[in-house]
Amino acid sequence: MTAAPIVGVLALQGDVREHEHALAACGVVTARVRSVDDLDGVDALVIPGGESTTMSNLALRWGLMGPLRERVSAGMPAYGSCAGMIMLADVIEGGRPDQETIGGLDVTVRRNAFGRQVDSFESDLHIPVLGDETVHAVFIRAPWVERVGEGVTVLGRVEGGPADGRIVAVQQGHLLATSFHPELTGDVRVHRYFVEMVREKA
């Protein structure tokens, strides 16, 4: 790895540009990943929010799923928001039958977990690794984490309301995932935390 790591953004579908802006605000160089060559050129990967079934389809069709799995299992730092969290999960509930994930994160996530009535909502969360100030979390047809394996650290949960206590931010070594979209709020603490993970790995 070079002195200045290149952070890729998986650019099959989803809110790629918003992640690029957040990463740029953290002072890192980014590159879009659409091919195996692109993937070879990055040191870490952000998987955006969007639609995980579409991302799964495109990754399979473009021959990226295998290489993504190899890089993640070889220790490449990866961060997934919302659909990206689903892509990193080992097990999904409520997925489409043909839907595959990259996996690596020893969790079970439930797609569209917060229910049809509440497609999207916003909530302030305490995520101690990001500091004392709460994080304003935007959830859009979001998953939550139903099961965490032994090596997984819970970083944040919903506080109050019908989903009180649901796990929405996790880390397992080099893998980070949030149910919500920090790329949409201008608060780059989650991205900065990920960039620190990337730099530590280097």
Ligand code: GLN
């Ligand atoms: N519901 C979407 C999915 O299953 C995720 C939504 C999002 O990323 N905002 O992939």
